Amino acid sequence: MAQSQGWVKRYFKAFCKGFFVAVPVAVTFLDRVACVARVEGASMQPSLNPGGSQSSDVVLLNHWKVRNFEVQRGDIVSLVSPKNPEQKIIKRVIALEGDIVRTMGHKNRYVKVPRGHIWVEGDHHGHSFDSNSFGPVSLGLLHAHATHILWPPERWQKLESVLPPERLPVQSKEA
Amino acid sequence: MLRGVLGKTFRLVGYTIQYGCIAHCAFEYVGGVVMCSGPSMEPTIQNSDVVFAENLSRHFYGIQRGDIVIAKSPSDPKSNICKRVIGLEGDKILTNSPSDFFKSRSYVPTGHVWLEGDNLQNSTDSRYYGPIPYGLIRGRIFFKIWPLSDFGFLRDSPNGHRFSDD
Numbered sequence: 001m002a003q004s005q006g007w008v009k010r011y012f013k014a015f016c017k018g019f020f021v022a023v024p025v026a027v028t029f030l031d032r033v034a035c036v037a038r039v040e041g042a043s044m045q046p047s048l049n050p051g052g053s054q055s056s057d058v059v060l061l062n063h064w065k066v067r068n069f070e071v072q073r074g075d076i077v078s079l080v081s082p083k084n085p086e087q088k089i090i091k092r093v094i095a096l097e098g099d100i101v102r103t104m105g106h107k108n109r110y111v112k113v114p115r116g117h118i119w120v121e122g123d124h125h126g127h128s129f130d131s132n133s134f135g136p137v138s139l140g141l142l143h144a145h146a147t148h149i150l151w152p153p154e155r156w157q158k159l160e161s162v163l164p165p166e167r168l169p170v171q172s173k174e175a
Numbered sequence: 176m177l178r179g180v181l182g183k184t185f186r187l188v189g190y191t192i193q194y195g196c197i198a199h200c201a202f203e204y205v206g207g208v209v210m211c212s213g214p215s216m217e218p219t220i221q222n223s224d225v226v227f228a229e230n231l232s233r234h235f236y237g238i239q240r241g242d243i244v245i246a247k248s249p250s251d252p253k254s255n256i257c258k259r260v261i262g263l264e265g266d267k268i269l270t271n272s273p274s275d276f277f278k279s280r281s282y283v284p285t286g287h288v289w290l291e292g293d294n295l296q297n298s299t300d301s302r303y304y305g306p307i308p309y310g311l312i313r314g315r316i317f318f319k320i321w322p323l324s325d326f327g328f329l330r331d332s333p334n335g336h337r338f339s340d341d
Contacts, residue, residue, distance in 0.1 A: 021193050028196035031203060069252045080310030083286040086236070116250035140247030140311045 034062050036150060037078070039090055043122030043129065047076070047159070048090070048149070058151035059090070059159070061144035069139045071096070071118065073169070074161035076146040079120070082134050088143055091120035091130050092163075099169035105132040110170065116140075121167065206230050206314060209245060211257050215292030215299065219243070219330050220257065225321035226329075228314035238288070238309075240266070241332055243316040246290065249307050257316065258300050259332055262289035264309075270302065288312065293333055 039048045039057045048057050061078055071077055071093050081087040095101045100112050101119050105126075113119050117136035122128025131137065149155050201207065206229035211220050220226065220243070228245055232238050240260055248254045262268040262283045270279050283289050287306035292298025301307065319325050 020197075024196035024200045025193065028199045032199065080308070081286065082308040082310065083284075085286055085309040114250065116248070116252060138247070138249040138252065138308065138311060140249065140252035141308060142252070 031063065032067070033064050034060060035144070037061055037088075037090075042127050043124050044076070044090060044092070045124040045127075047092075047123050055152055057149050057155060059146045060148040060150050062147045063144045065145045065147070066142050069142055071139075071142065071145065072161055074163040076159050076161075077120065078143045078146060079137060080141040080143060082137055082141060083129075089129070090146060091122050091128070093118050094121045094131070094163065094167050095119040095169045098172075100171040101131075102170050103132055106135070111136065118142075123164075202230070204230060204234065208320065209257075209314075209316070211316075213257075214297050215294050216243070216257055216259070217294040217297075218333065219259075219293045220316075220319070221322075221325075224319060224325070226316045227318040227320055228316045230314040232315045233312050236309075238312060238315060239263075243329060244288075244290070245313045245316060246307060247311045247313060249304055249311065255313065256290070256300075258290035258292050258298070260288050261291045261301070262306075264288070286310075291334070295334060 036058055039059055042049060042052060045052075048059070049055075066077070073093055073096060075093045076090065077093055078088050078090045081089045095113050096118055097113050097115050099119070100110055103109060103111055104121075111119070113136045116139050118139060119131045119136050121130045121132060146159055148158050206227060208225060209228045210223065210225050212222055214222060232242070233244075238244060238260060240263060242260045243257065244260055245255050245257050248256045264283050264285045264287055266283050266289070267280050268283060268289045270281050283306050286309055288309055289301045289306045291300045291302065316329065318328055
């Protein structure tokens with residue numbers, strides 16, 4: 001009788017110890033290092049979700065790369081939507097602070113990106129709710145850098161940081 | 176000898192990672208102690224006061240008008256600002272700076288909040304950089320720990336006139 005009680009107590013202690021180690025470590029890893037996410041919507045076609053609603057891509061989101069808020073033009077990033085904080089949006093970085101952008105559909109024709117902000121656009125112009133609608137976004141809203149497509153297996157690839165030539169900033173900070 | 180030292184090192188690293196992760200989860204999802212600097216929230220919060228911030232309201236979208244919040248600075252994501260929420264999305268707020276003669280009113284856009292410091296004369300806030308997205312808010316300050324003479328829950332805004340009338 002005493003032996004079986006001892007077994008239960010030991011099992012319970014081991015479970016608690018494992019739980020309090022595994023859960024914080026896993027949560028910290030998913031928050032700080034990397035996580036995966038399913039992409040919905042057509043705003044990044046053809047780079048992401050070219051099949052539309054039939055097959056959603058699953059991407060690897062790398063938090064570690066943006067821990068110092070360092071992004072390059074052409075990166076595909078996920079950020080908290082400035083219009084709806086419960087939603088994350090995934091777009092491409094077109095311009096960094098100090099660049100002057102020629103907008104497509106914004107109320108001003110040319111916009112200078114203020115300090116601490118970036119200009120993001122979806123690859124599918126016209127079907128994208130991006131900086132052309134809500135203006136430059138603060139870097140504080142940056143969530144992660146999407147580096148690879150993980151699913152479906154035939155679309156397994158590394159996402160390149162390429163800026164379409166027609167979307168180059170009119171004037172860059174380094175120039 | 177070497178195996179003993181290696182074993183001890185691994186155990187130390189393991190404990191560091193474990194407690195670091197628990198600390199991250201606590202700060203991110205529950206709350207933490209913060210030291211504030213700057214004059215923009217006087218007299219409610221003085222320079223070098225230590226306060227307690229909770230992060231639950233942000234995750235459950237329970238930030239209300241009159242709350243003091245910590246947010247990432249819109250122009251520098253690595254630094255934090257500490258201000259009071261004057262308007263939530265859809266509210267009508269007074270947007271004029273102290274130097275403007277005429278009052279101008281506008282609406283806070285969806286997904287944004289309007290922040291102002293309690294020390295209106297000496298505060299760089301939404302009157303300067305506009306409304307900030309809700310996603311930049313990191314936590315809500317509700318309790319002051321230091322100095323002990325001011326220990327306790329924080330006062331209401333001394334600038335009641337900045338809140339819009341319905």
